[in-house]
Amino acid sequence: MNRRIIQCIIVCALVTAGPAALADNGPLSSYDPPLTPELRTLLREASVEAGAQVFERKCATCHDGAKDGKPSKGPNLWNVFGRKAAMSAVFVYSDAMRKSGHRWTYATLDYYLSDTERAVPGRSMDLTGLRSAKMRADLLVYLRTLNDVPPALP
Numbered sequence: 296m297n298r299r300i301i302q303c304i305i306v307c308a309l310v311t312a313g314p315a316a317l318a319d320n321g322p323l324s325s326y327d328p329p330l331t332p333e334l335r336t337l338l339r340e341a342s343v344e345a346g347a348q349v350f351e352r353k354c355a356t357c358h359d360g361a362k363d364g365k366p367s368k369g370p371n372l373w374n375v376f377g378r379k380a381a382m383s384a385v386f387v388y389s390d391a392m393r394k395s396g397h398r399w400t401y402a403t404l405d406y407y408l409s410d411t412e413r414a415v416p417g418r419s420m421d422l423t424g425l426r427s428a429k430m431r432a433d434l435l436v437y438l439r440t441l442n443d444v445p446p447a448l449p
Contacts, residue, residue: 331402349425353425373441
């Protein structure tokens with residue numbers, strides 16, 4: 296097969312796969328994921344109650360979400376929205392998380408939770424990710440309630 300045909304096949308496959316396939320899906324230290332229309336819709340339709348259940352099943356083993364909570368295996372997640380990664384003074388973060396340099400937003404949390412190793416290579420977190428976009432959206436609308444001033448839904 297000649298080179299031009301192979302290039303056409305690759306371009307057609309990427310275009311057919313949609314914008315996500317064309318996006319720079321690198322680590323959060325060099326990639327600022329967009330707040331996509333799909334994520335906006337999922338967040339508007341998400342359930343705080345379902346998110347609380349996701350938190351209990353997937354997060355609470357390592358993270359506390361109480362305002363006066365203490366870090367455990369992971370940092371406390373109270374006021375996580377808007378916080379710069381690795382900035383809780385009472386938790387010792389991995390070098391990878393300290394060097395990631397991003398701020399936690401709907402888009403960065405969704406990106407991180409979809410594939411934690413891709414988002415922050417070398418991180419310490421055991422959870423590799425949540426495949427379900429709906430599950431992540433439910434979790435995010437729950438996490439927003441764990442803030443002194445919950446961020447507006449996009």
